[in-house]
Amino acid sequence: MELVAVRHGITAWNLERRYQGQQDIPLLFPDAEAGLLALREALADERFDAIYSSDLNRCQQTLKWAEVAKPGVPLTLEPRLRELDFGEYEGKVYDELKDLPHYRAWIDSVGELQIPGGESAAQLRERLDAWLHDVATNAQAGDHKKVLTVTHGGVIRELRRRFETIHFWDGSVSQAQGRRWKLSYYTDANGQGEWQCSSSSAVPALANATP
Numbered sequence: 001m002e003l004v005a006v007r008h009g010i011t012a013w014n015l016e017r018r019y020q021g022q023q024d025i026p027l028l029f030p031d032a033e034a035g036l037l038a039l040r041e042a043l044a045d046e047r048f049d050a051i052y053s054s055d056l057n058r059c060q061q062t063l064k065w066a067e068v069a070k071p072g073v074p075l076t077l078e079p080r081l082r083e084l085d086f087g088e089y090e091g092k093v094y095d096e097l098k099d100l101p102h103y104r105a106w107i108d109s110v111g112e113l114q115i116p117g118g119e120s121a122a123q124l125r126e127r128l129d130a131w132l133h134d135v136a137t138n139a140q141a142g143d144h145k146k147v148l149t150v151t152h153g154g155v156i157r158e159l160r161r162r163f164e165t166i167h168f169w170d171g172s173v174s175q176a177q178g179r180r181w182k183l184s185y186y187t188d189a190n191g192q193g194e195w196q197c198s199s200s201s202a203v204p205a206l207a208n209a210t211p
Contacts, residue, residue, distance in 0.1 A: 005149040006178030008058040021086030035176030036065040042204035049144035054081040083152035087118025163197035
């Protein structure tokens with residue numbers, strides 16, 4: 001199966017560098033438009049068998065702009081695809097947090113510590129694991145060969161760490177951009193499933209990428 005995961009377009013909080021987390025912040029226009037149009041062009045010839053989107057408004061708006069949701073293609077609004085819950089950090093910028101001991105500890109832990117009032121990276125991975133299990137089940141039942149996911153930067157970062165085995169700080173993607181993975185799903189004798197990735201590339205494709 002091919003999995004295409006794209007990040008939502010630009011919001012006001014993106015430009016202000018505020019932690020958005022699970023706050024339902026809408027896209028910012030006209031600032032978001034150029035990225036969304038580039039994403040639409042990049043996906044124009046794609047035909048998806050299933051679409052999953054975070055249920056937050058900025059992802060639903062991005063999906064609408066991408067114009068890939070076709071009649072007959074199952075669309076699931078998925079809370080498990082929400083951004084990491086940043087708890088007490090949501091709505092704040094770095095300068096408001098930098099002197100707080102728990103924030104410094106969270107940065108030093110590369111996101112592994114639980115944020116006060118929010119989630120840890122392990123909790124985010126746990127809900128993504130559950131979602132990926134359902135993706136596999138639905139793909140097998142519906143013979144899905146290509147799946148689109150519209151989600152958030154932190155989610156794509158964790159998916160990149162899983163499929164590309166890269167460092168936390170190397171996993172970021174810009175707004176209205178994402179990744180494409182070619183995946184296979186294997187089940188062992190105990191019925192435990194595992195995804196394996198054979199290739200990864202940028203979405204939209206990089207101008208100098210090898211075909």
